[in-house]
Amino acid sequence: MTTRLDTEGRLLAGNHDPAPLGAAEGLIDAVERAGLRGRGGAGFPTGRKLRAVAAGRGPATVVVNACEGEPVSAKDHALLTRAPHLVLDGAVLAALAVRAHRIVVCVHEGDPLGPALTAVLATRHDPVPVRVRAVPRRYVASEESALVNLINTGDARPTSRPPRPDQRGVGGRATLVSNAETLAQVALIARHGADWFRTAGTAESPGTTLVTIGGAVRDPGVREVALGTPLGQVLEHAGAAADAQAVLVGGIAGAWLPLPAAAAVPLAHRELHEAGAPLGVGALYVLPARACGLAETARIAGFLAGESAAQCGPCMFGLPALADDLTRVVGGDGTVVARLRHRLGVVEGRGACRHPDGAVRVTRSALDVFADDLARHAAGRPCVHIGQARVPLRRRYP
Amino acid sequence: MTHELHVNRIACRAHGLCAELLPEGIDLDEWGYPIVAAGPVPDELLADARAAVAACPALALRLAGTG
Numbered sequence: 001m002t003t004r005l006d007t008e009g010r011l012l013a014g015n016h017d018p019a020p021l022g023a024a025e026g027l028i029d030a031v032e033r034a035g036l037r038g039r040g041g042a043g044f045p046t047g048r049k050l051r052a053v054a055a056g057r058g059p060a061t062v063v064v065n066a067c068e069g070e071p072v073s074a075k076d077h078a079l080l081t082r083a084p085h086l087v088l089d090g091a092v093l094a095a096l097a098v099r100a101h102r103i104v105v106c107v108h109e110g111d112p113l114g115p116a117l118t119a120v121l122a123t124r125h126d127p128v129p130v131r132v133r134a135v136p137r138r139y140v141a142s143e144e145s146a147l148v149n150l151i152n153t154g155d156a157r158p159t160s161r162p163p164r165p166d167q168r169g170v171g172g173r174a175t176l177v178s179n180a181e182t183l184a185q186v187a188l189i190a191r192h193g194a195d196w197f198r199t200a201g202t203a204e205s206p207g208t209t210l211v212t213i214g215g216a217v218r219d220p221g222v223r224e225v226a227l228g229t230p231l232g233q234v235l236e237h238a239g240a241a242a243d244a245q246a247v248l249v250g251g252i253a254g255a256w257l258p259l260p261a262a263a264a265v266p267l268a269h270r271e272l273h274e275a276g277a278p279l280g281v282g283a284l285y286v287l288p289a290r291a292c293g294l295a296e297t298a299r300i301a302g303f304l305a306g307e308s309a310a311q312c313g314p315c316m317f318g319l320p321a322l323a324d325d326l327t328r329v330v331g332g333d334g335t336v337v338a339r340l341r342h343r344l345g346v347v348e349g350r351g352a353c354r355h356p357d358g359a360v361r362v363t364r365s366a367l368d369v370f371a372d373d374l375a376r377h378a379a380g381r382p383c384v385h386i387g388q389a390r391v392p393l394r395r396r397y398p
Numbered sequence: 399m400t401h402e403l404h405v406n407r408i409a410c411r412a413h414g415l416c417a418e419l420l421p422e423g424i425d426l427d428e429w430g431y432p433i434v435a436a437g438p439v440p441d442e443l444l445a446d447a448r449a450a451v452a453a454c455p456a457l458a459l460r461l462a463g464t465g
Contacts, residue, residue, distance in 0.1 A: 158408075160407065311408045312407035313412050313429050317429040350433070
């Protein structure tokens with residue numbers, strides 16, 4: 001295994017060669033051989049998605065998801081600030097590979113990245129028209145079917161599947177919705193090939209990934225890490241507090257893992273999935289010793305409840321109920337623990353999108369990882385850390 | 399050929415008629431939204447399942463053939 005742990009790495013260096021547009025031919029094969037998986041959260045195999053879109057009838061659309069709606073993630077912004085051409089090259093190459101006739105770059109309203117990307121695009125001469133689209137700053141608005149719905153109808157709410165966007169998306173045609181980092185990885189594969197891509201990472205989880213490290217660490221920020229690197233090594237590199245009690249993996253709708261118990265878990269797709277904390281958007285938020293993971297999770301659950309698109313009943317009513325139950329537990333009310341556990345099972349898997357599932361996952365993981373706190377609070381001892389909000393839940397730009 | 403029930407979660411308005419017509423296969427959660435039993439609908443319940451699909455005022459329930 002190649003271990004790569006630095007702040008420049010492959011992606012963020014910014015001194016990339018021009019896009020080899022000829023590499024669009026055979027690109028889908030190369031991406032499949034490289035074993036690239038999406039970096040936007042779901043981790044879907046990118047080659048398979050490209051192939052599905054390429055097989056669609058009529059000219060396709062490529063949607064670059066640069067919203068980065070996860071409050072604890074900053075990696076796409078770091079990438080688009082330092083190496084915007086790499087992302088745009090990847091989008092253009094993907095568009096040529098799937099025979100797309102347009103590219104839409106989705107950025108949150110009010111994000112300075114929007115005007116910056118528009119300026120960058122004005123200096124390029126891309127063979128496919130590219131435009132920047134502002135997206136409402138709602139958590140669920142950057143879910144892939146919501147982006148397609150926004151472009152089609154102006155309504156940035158998820159839609160029911162089937163059809164998936166890769167089958168029928170923008171204008172009813174096959175649409176590739178890809179995260180910004182994923183497309184940058186595609187651009188690197190086009191330049192250097194699948195074998196080169198696999199020189200980092202493991203056979204099963206090849207390549208590098210961007211991670212955003214925050215919380216109780218000396219040196220927070222975005223890093224590029226070879227997949228397969230042990231979680232503890234990644235956190236140590238950022239100067240994580242030695243007595244940190246847990247790490248929130250994958251974003252606020254990810255899952256908690258206990259520290260130091262989970263330090264040996266490799267930062268890789270299967271291993272993290274098996275540990276109950278999928279890689280998601282690669283965010284790692286370290287919780288210090290003197291903080292309450294349950295109180296933090298109650299805040300997160302409340303935030304996610306407020307961010308529901310309020311279309312599906314189990315999400316619209318279930319998420320506030322979960323947040324309310326957990327808040328009561330933190331306040332020392334043990335009578336609702338059984339109801340909370342029951343509701344987690346009821347809500348899971350019953351939305352048109354995966355938003356409710358994320359809220360269930362982070363809440364369920366908190367009940368496991370902070371089982372001692374849970375027992376204390378359930379026995380009538382309220383949390384002494386109430387009001388000490390730590391996990392940031394809002395973006396910084398105005 | 400087996401059949402499975404699918405709920406369009408966005409269209410569903412918690413009328414609850416489906417659970418009235420197919421109590422063996424559909425429960426309601428505490429907010430009135432259907433919880434559909436996993437897996438194929440048994441043959442002896444297919445007629446009731448079709449009635450539930452037809453009765454949904456929101457057209458949110460669908461019976462899909464698989465395999």
